[in-house]
Amino acid sequence: MELFSEYFKKDNLFSRIDARVKLLAALTLLVMVLSYKGFAFPLLMALLCLFFCIKMRIPSRVFILRFSEPLFIAAVVLLLKFFFSGEDVLFSMNIMGARIAGHKDGLMDGLQIASRMLGAVSVVAVLGFSTPFTEFMAGLSWLRVPRGFIEILMFAYRYIFVLFEDAMVIYNAQKNRLGYSNVRRGLSSFGVLAGSLTLKAFEQSQNVTVSMVQRGYDGNMPALKHKPFRASEIVFSTLFLIVMGVAWSI
Amino acid sequence: MKIQNLKIRIQVFIPVLFGCFLFTGNAYAMHISEGILPWNWAALWFVVAAPFVAVGLHRLKKLSNTDLSFKPLVGLMAAVVFIISCMPIPVPTAGTCSHPCGTGMSGILLGPTISILITAVALLIQALFLAHGGLSTWGADIVSMGIMGSLAGFLTFRALRAIKINIPIAGFMAGLLADWATYITTSVELASGIKGDSPFMPLFWKILIAFIPTQLPLGILEGAMTAGMVVLLYKKRPDLLVKMRVLKPEEVAA
Numbered sequence: 089m090e091l092f093s094e095y096f097k098k099d100n101l102f103s104r105i106d107a108r109v110k111l112l113a114a115l116t117l118l119v120m121v122l123s124y125k126g127f128a129f130p131l132l133m134a135l136l137c138l139f140f141c142i143k144m145r146i147p148s149r150v151f152i153l154r155f156s157e158p159l160f161i162a163a164v165v166l167l168l169k170f171f172f173s174g175e176d177v178l179f180s181m182n183i184m185g186a187r188i189a190g191h192k193d194g195l196m197d198g199l200q201i202a203s204r205m206l207g208a209v210s211v212v213a214v215l216g217f218s219t220p221f222t223e224f225m226a227g228l229s230w231l232r233v234p235r236g237f238i239e240i241l242m243f244a245y246r247y248i249f250v251l252f253e254d255a256m257v258i259y260n261a262q263k264n265r266l267g268y269s270n271v272r273r274g275l276s277s278f279g280v281l282a283g284s285l286t287l288k289a290f291e292q293s294q295n296v297t298v299s300m301v302q303r304g305y306d307g308n309m310p311a312l313k314h315k316p317f318r319a320s321e322i323v324f325s326t327l328f329l330i331v332m333g334v335a336w337s338i
Numbered sequence: 339m340k341i342q343n344l345k346i347r348i349q350v351f352i353p354v355l356f357g358c359f360l361f362t363g364n365a366y367a368m369h370i371s372e373g374i375l376p377w378n379w380a381a382l383w384f385v386v387a388a389p390f391v392a393v394g395l396h397r398l399k400k401l402s403n404t405d406l407s408f409k410p411l412v413g414l415m416a417a418v419v420f421i422i423s424c425m426p427i428p429v430p431t432a433g434t435c436s437h438p439c440g441t442g443m444s445g446i447l448l449g450p451t452i453s454i455l456i457t458a459v460a461l462l463i464q465a466l467f468l469a470h471g472g473l474s475t476w477g478a479d480i481v482s483m484g485i486m487g488s489l490a491g492f493l494t495f496r497a498l499r500a501i502k503i504n505i506p507i508a509g510f511m512a513g514l515l516a517d518w519a520t521y522i523t524t525s526v527e528l529a530s531g532i533k534g535d536s537p538f539m540p541l542f543w544k545i546l547i548a549f550i551p552t553q554l555p556l557g558i559l560e561g562a563m564t565a566g567m568v569v570l571l572y573k574k575r576p577d578l579l580v581k582m583r584v585l586k587p588e589e590v591a592a
Contacts, residue, residue: 121373237391287571
């Protein structure tokens with residue numbers, strides 16, 4: 089839960105930029121990273137985003153947690169492609185009679201995928217680190233994402249933290265009573281945990297509806313309002329994207 | 339002959355070993371990581387997922403017009419799916435942790451169309467704030483976890499109940515098949531996305547084999563979890579199961 093930007097959000101240059109501008113810029117950069125043939129541009133993006141994260145003073149623990157999984161998967165995809173894909177043999181060795189070969193074309197493919205992952209994860213990480221959830225919702229609403237979807241997102245985000253606390257209380261109570269002492273008991277306890285959470289979700293939804301109706305809820309949440317765009321943000325982000333576009337085309 | 343067998347074993351073992359690293363270790367095996375798919379494959383999966391999400395939204399609008407508590411309920415169920423799919427569970431065979439996906443469970447309770455919507459919501463929050471899955475792979479993840487997982491869970495449960503199989507077994511099989519349908523689809527998506535110029539099938543089999551150490555036990559875990567959830571609801575709040583049209587009133591009375 090500490091990965092959510094609300095837990096470490098600081099007032100900085102990036103958090104002050106309009107969420108719509110950040111969202112559009114991030115989506116454009118994501119398309120550039122995914123469509124690039126090679127690994128120079130995605131790595132450039134990764135480095136740039138690393139710099140942005142340092143400027144935003146993202147706690148190192150959060151940063152490591154956020155990147156550890158994609159980095160690990162990128163490394164293994166690289167190895168998978170190097171050893172099990174391609175035809176141009178770079179070297180080969182025998183392990184207990186089986187021939188294992190590293191391929192040059194596999195290595196290049198693997199590097200491309202790994203760098204693409206790194207670049208794409210970095211772009212989305214900067215977006216996530218710098219944008220509070222409510223502003224992100226306003227951005228999605230401006231992009232004409234259906235209102236029903238945004239309302240569900242808002243309900244879900246609000247109750248993740250509530251239900252997570254409930255889940256941890258149930259989990260710790262089960263653990264203290266040796267609910268996970270062996271596989272059979274663990275399976276049974278986890279089923280009860282999932283069922284209890286579902287029950288809580290049902291009950292909570294009824295209570296929430298009653299309290300919202302008392303406050304005038306008619307089945308639709310109030311529309312999210314947008315501030316006007318700032319000219320400086322538009323100019324700066326357009327220039328930034330043009331520079332990135334030039335780097336992409338080289 | 340022995341050497342031949344040994345070679346075959348090693349050729350199977352090494353991808354499995356890679357798979358253990360790739361898809362385990364607090365792995366979020368069901369989620370395809372950000373950037374792993376090239377743009378054309380990422381776009382294709384978005385196109386496949388979009389009509390299902392649209393149908394889900396249409397059904398949400400229809401149902402929430404008659405029941406004001408339906409939108410909060412769907413939002414809360416999305417939170418439950420989010421939490422369940424973030425919960426690290428030990429997988430003894432792989433010596434590490436993984437997580438269930440919870441879509442079979444939501445498919446049984448709310449139907450496949452709403453369950454797809456729930457998965458889309460949970461996946462978007464995970465992609466944005468936890469780096470599980472991604473924005474570019476959101477479509478692919480919706481197809482594997484949302485569409486395939488929910489449909490497999492829902493159809494299995496309904497089919498088994500139709501032939502009078504008892505609730506715990508129907509719940510278990512629904513969870514199990516939802517998990518395995520998700521992992522087979524994820525294998526197809528991964529193999530097609532990263533194959534490059536290589537043939538599809540060999541890579542697909544390698545990825546499928548690589549998933550086995552976690553997904554076989556995880557499917558059982560998912561099955562047990564789904565069965566536990568349905569049984570708990572049946573014991574404590576059978577009225578809810580009737581309201582959600584999971585069971586008929588006469589089944590509860592019996």
